[in-house]
Amino acid sequence: MQIKEIKPNPDNPRTIKDEAFKKLCESIKRDPEFMVIRPIVVDDNGVILGGNMRYRAIQHLGMKEVPDDWVVKASNLTEEQQRRFIIVDNAPTGMAGDWDIDMLANKWDIPELLELGFDLDSLSDLDIGNLADGLTGSRLGKSTLREKFVVPPLSVLDTRLGYWQDRKKAWKSLGIASETGRKENALYKSKETKDPKFYYKKAKTEKLLGREISAKDFKAKYYQGSSGAFASGTSIFDPVLCEIMYRWFTPPQGVVLDPFAGGSVRGIVASVLGRDYVGVDLRQEQVDANREQYESVRKKEVSLFEQAPLPTFDDDNMPQMTCVEKRGSIWVKRNDEFVIGGGRGGKVRTCWSLAQGATGLVTAGSRSSPQVNIVAQIARKLGIPCRVHTPTGELSPEVRTAEMAGAEIVQHKAGYNNVIIARAREDAKTTGWREIPFEMECQEAIDATAAQVENIPSEAKRIVIPVGSGMSLAGLLHGLIRYGKRIPVIGVIVGADPTDRLDKYAPKKWREMVDLVKSDLKYDEYAKQTTIEGLELDPIYEAKCIPFIKPDDLLWVVGIRATAATKSESKKGDVVWHAGDSQNIDKICEGIQADFVFSCPPYYDLEVYSDDPRDLSNMNPDAFIKQYRDIIAKTCALLKNDRFAVFVVGEVRDSKGIYRRFVPETIQAFEDAGLRFYNDIVLVNAIGTVSMRVANQMVSSRKIGKVHQNVLVFVKGDPTKAAVACGPVEAMSDDECAALFGGNEEQDNPVDD
Numbered sequence: 158m159q160i161k162e163i164k165p166n167p168d169n170p171r172t173i174k175d176e177a178f179k180k181l182c183e184s185i186k187r188d189p190e191f192m193v194i195r196p197i198v199v200d201d202n203g204v205i206l207g208g209n210m211r212y213r214a215i216q217h218l219g220m221k222e223v224p225d226d227w228v229v230k231a232s233n234l235t236e237e238q239q240r241r242f243i244i245v246d247n248a249p250t251g252m253a254g255d256w257d258i259d260m261l262a263n264k265w266d267i268p269e270l271l272e273l274g275f276d277l278d279s280l281s282d283l284d285i286g287n288l289a290d291g292l293t294g295s296r297l298g299k300s301t302l303r304e305k306f307v308v309p310p311l312s313v314l315d316t317r318l319g320y321w322q323d324r325k326k327a328w329k330s331l332g333i334a335s336e337t338g339r340k341e342n343a344l345y346k347s348k349e350t351k352d353p354k355f356y357y358k359k360a361k362t363e364k365l366l367g368r369e370i371s372a373k374d375f376k377a378k379y380y381q382g383s384s385g386a387f388a389s390g391t392s393i394f395d396p397v398l399c400e401i402m403y404r405w406f407t408p409p410q411g412v413v414l415d416p417f418a419g420g421s422v423r424g425i426v427a428s429v430l431g432r433d434y435v436g437v438d439l440r441q442e443q444v445d446a447n448r449e450q451y452e453s454v455r456k457k458e459v460s461l462f463e464q465a466p467l468p469t470f471d472d473d474n475m476p477q478m479t480c481v482e483k484r485g486s487i488w489v490k491r492n493d494e495f496v497i498g499g500g501r502g503g504k505v506r507t508c509w510s511l512a513q514g515a516t517g518l519v520t521a522g523s524r525s526s527p528q529v530n531i532v533a534q535i536a537r538k539l540g541i542p543c544r545v546h547t548p549t550g551e552l553s554p555e556v557r558t559a560e561m562a563g564a565e566i567v568q569h570k571a572g573y574n575n576v577i578i579a580r581a582r583e584d585a586k587t588t589g590w591r592e593i594p595f596e597m598e599c600q601e602a603i604d605a606t607a608a609q610v611e612n613i614p615s616e617a618k619r620i621v622i623p624v625g626s627g628m629s630l631a632g633l634l635h636g637l638i639r640y641g642k643r644i645p646v647i648g649v650i651v652g653a654d655p656t657d658r659l660d661k662y663a664p665k666k667w668r669e670m671v672d673l674v675k676s677d678l679k680y681d682e683y684a685k686q687t688t689i690e691g692l693e694l695d696p697i698y699e700a701k702c703i704p705f706i707k708p709d710d711l712l713w714v715v716g717i718r719a720t721a722a723t724k725s726e727s728k729k730g731d732v733v734w735h736a737g738d739s740q741n742i743d744k745i746c747e748g749i750q751a752d753f754v755f756s757c758p759p760y761y762d763l764e765v766y767s768d769d770p771r772d773l774s775n776m777n778p779d780a781f782i783k784q785y786r787d788i789i790a791k792t793c794a795l796l797k798n799d800r801f802a803v804f805v806v807g808e809v810r811d812s813k814g815i816y817r818r819f820v821p822e823t824i825q826a827f828e829d830a831g832l833r834f835y836n837d838i839v840l841v842n843a844i845g846t847v848s849m850r851v852a853n854q855m856v857s858s859r860k861i862g863k864v865h866q867n868v869l870v871f872v873k874g875d876p877t878k879a880a881v882a883c884g885p886v887e888a889m890s891d892d893e894c895a896a897l898f899g900g901n902e903e904q905d906n907p908v909d910d
Contacts, residue, residue: 207246265780328396349574406801421450484690488503488711517590521581527718596626605828606632617711623698631663674747691884754802793830836870
């Protein structure tokens with residue numbers, strides 16, 4: 158067999174190091190008869206399924222042809238069997254070679270690899286972590302756990318990591334100062350004007366800083382009066398932890414209830430992420446400070462979100478295969494995961510492909526069509542000029558946003574679309590710019606859409622798709638034929654009659670494959686309901702499909718216009734702080750139906766916030782626990798069924814150094830309130846000044862320096878239903894977060910404990 162007839166497999170996950178490759182070449186040269194025992198396996202086209210490294214070795218040895226019994230043709234394997242064979246053939250350990258972790262993550266997931274005999278022990282811990290982090294991008298819709306969930310959803314969250322600290326600084330750049338309103342030096346509980354340990358603390362600070370400081374500087378910068386956490390001795394809630402708890406455990410636009418609303422962080426972050434927040438705190442001065450903080454941040458927030466003329470998120474995300482999600486009783490095909498320059502959807506991918514190498518872009522579209530903005534944003538991304546042709550009239554949000562992106566808007570007297578299309582085509586010829594076809598009417602759009610049918614689940618009873626021009630529907634029908642999927646299709650007509658384009662681009666028997674139904678709404682009329690199972694839909698296209706969707710249907714999301722996506726993402730939640738005793742939270746918040754309970758209670762008397770006898774931090778341990786349990790019970794009664802609750806707590810020592818068992822007390826309180834303990838997360842904090850005192854503690858009493866807290870997650874009702882209610886995790890990359898908030902050049906106080 159000619160060596161040129163054999164083709165290496167581009168999806169081969171196996172690699173080999175130079176030394177191992179050299180030994181493999183020597184082995185084949187020394188014992189060629191063993192090639193009969195482990196031959197190269199190819200498919201009907203000569204593409205290697207097993208033996209890529211042996212093929213490379215044969216090439217390296219200069220062989221032009223190989224004996225027939227060195228190659229086996231696997232003609233009887235399906236595509237799925239071929240994919241699985243690649244792992245089975247390489248699964249045994251002890252073979253020369255390494256694994257391409259990225260390739261594994263893109264094609265297989267860990268349960269499947271284990272089923273096929275893959276030995277995880279053959280990988281390093283780092284490779285296993287990378288494999289898990291990159292788990293099957295086509296199924297998750299994102300390539301890594303951090304991209305999908307902001308922070309890997311593991312039982313240990315490490316706040317010391319660089320990406321966590323950078324994200325924290327981005328949040329703090331909004332102007333969050335959660336310690337405002339708190340009693341100065343609360344951590345030290347001193348009611349004296351003069352602290353007898355002042356100079357002892359000053360000496361510890363000097364040791365940590367590595368230099369001497371004056372008493373005046375210490376008092377101003379590190380002890381009291383500055384904005385740092387150590388300065389006031391008061392703990393500050395971590396905004397990144399707050400962010401991920403909201404993203405993981407609350408529905409979009411859900412209601413958060415906080416019975417111990419000390420600082421402002423939880424309320425501010427809730428607002429930024431579109432959640433409504435209701436907090437209760439005993440002290441009026443704290444509530445006033447929180448409100449003042451919120452108003453200060455909101456002014457900056459408005460400029461960042463509500464007045465942004467262009468889409469907030471500019472994440473370049475072009476997955477080869479967009480994911481299919483199960484939301485409640487329906488499936489959703491997420492073609493809106495294609496993101497370029499703020500535009501989302503299959504049309505974005507087609508436009509991006511057509512625009513490569515162009516010196517300028519020209520297109521035509523209706524005033525309500527997202528196409529004009531898609532083309533404008535991609536032109537902006539490529540740094541080339543753009544001109545869009547639309548009918549006369551007031552600029553719609555899409556056209557106005559296209560203009561803000563730098564596109565020149567050319568308006569024509571309203572009439573037939575073919576007139577505007579002809580003007581755009583003439584414009585392209587005159588300027589030499591690339592014409593982006595009206596409604597992406599081209600074979601590239603058909604082929605790109607057809608390829609997305611591959612991962613449609615067989616469990617879907619019907620596919621429901623919005624039909625504008627008919628191009629997406631035509632591509633879908635071609636894909637069903639290509640992949641042999643016999644699933645009925647409901648096409649919801651949202652515009653003009655698409656039959657002419659379907660006759661031109663769809664399969665010949667398209668009428669037998671799809672039932673066309675017409676929306677009752679006019680094309681440019683927005684649907685009243687724009688969300689389904691927590692997913693924001695395009696108000697002119699996908700949202701008009703909602704009345705036609707039944708359980709077990711699959712909604713084919715073609716995309717979402719940038720202005721609609723930005724509006725959804727930038728929705729701000731309402732924030733309310735009540736001054737009052739949480740012992741009465743059932744009366745203070747009467748009528749509230751919370752989607753999430755989230756709080757960080759007082760740690761007994763570790764921090765004393767006031768002299769009020771009703772303040773839990775002023776109570777003896779028995780009274781504290783009694784009141785604490787009562788507040789949790791009343792708060793949980795205001796939580797909807799099938800929802801989550803999270804308390805951030807930490808163990809506290811008594812006067813003899815014995816832990817008070819605050820964590821199990823909290824768990825028991827929630828269980829007695831009817832919830833179940835669902836997740837136990839360890840939050841690793843910065844070591845800070847613990848390192849300065851742990852040595853003496855260890856020698857004198859064997860006390861271990863505590864540098865973690867417990868994030869306790871509870872569920873009320875069914876955890877699966879609670880997860881469905883939350884919907885998919887909303888992710889925002891670190892770059893997006895930094896871009897939104899502008900970063901923060903201020904460094905955390907080096908002695909923040």
